[in-house]
Amino acid sequence: MTTNAPTPVWHYRTRKQTLLGWLGWFSLVALTVFCWQLMNENTIWAFVSDAPEQAADIGGRMFPPAWSYIDQLWEPLWDTINIATLGTLIGVAVAVPVAFLAANNTTPSRRFVRPLALLLIVTSRSINSLIWALLLVAVIGPGLLAGVIAIGLRSIGFIAKLLYEAIEEIDFNQVEAVRATGASGAQVIDYAIVPQILPAFWGISVFRWDINIRESTILGLVGAGGLGIQLSASLATLAWNQVAMIFVVILGTVIVSEWVSARVRQAVI
Structure with a gap:
């Protein structure tokens, strides 16, 4: 069946x-x-419906850009590049030892030192550079120094995080081979670890500098120097054609920094 x-x-x-x-x-x-x-909940929809008309009006006032205004932007632009470069150097100088302290395979203490290093990294990455600039302007006053330190504090967490991850991914057989020769701890780092992470270090540093170029252009809005001061002044006086010129300069600077960072990464990686 x-x-x-x-x-x-x-x-x-x-x-x-x-x-x-x-x-x-x-x-x-x-x-x-x-x-x-x-x-x-608190949106005024009458303003929202009027937004396209207002945007078109402001856009019309921006063109043509005030090309003659560019003569007043060279010095702030130079300040912006200096803020980004010096801030990146500060971030790199602090981030490198922090990365070695945070990496599992190089930290002297996983119970005490590593958590402190990770806390420093998280703190740096959690606070935006604009907020750092606001705090520093209140503490040390307005100017380029506040911008440089703000960029440096923001860069520490970014560089240290990517770098300590690169340290944890190294080939440990090379470390053991160098250590077997009787090398000291510093020699092990110098001959076994650094050569493996050097391409990543240069790539991370240049990439962060490229990001800092962008971030440093707006720090002047809170008094930390750079192109942001000119942008704030032009916005306050409703000089929209000057604002357009500043946007053109910022765009050109970002394009050049992208090209430079790409060429450097190709050369070192």
């Missing part, structure tokens, strides 16, 4: 998994709607 048993049908997910998936999507949609209502 033969029985015609039903052919089992394969499903990608079980019924429980499917229900949980739909429940997750429903929760996500509900959360999105709630956040949208919360964000727009």
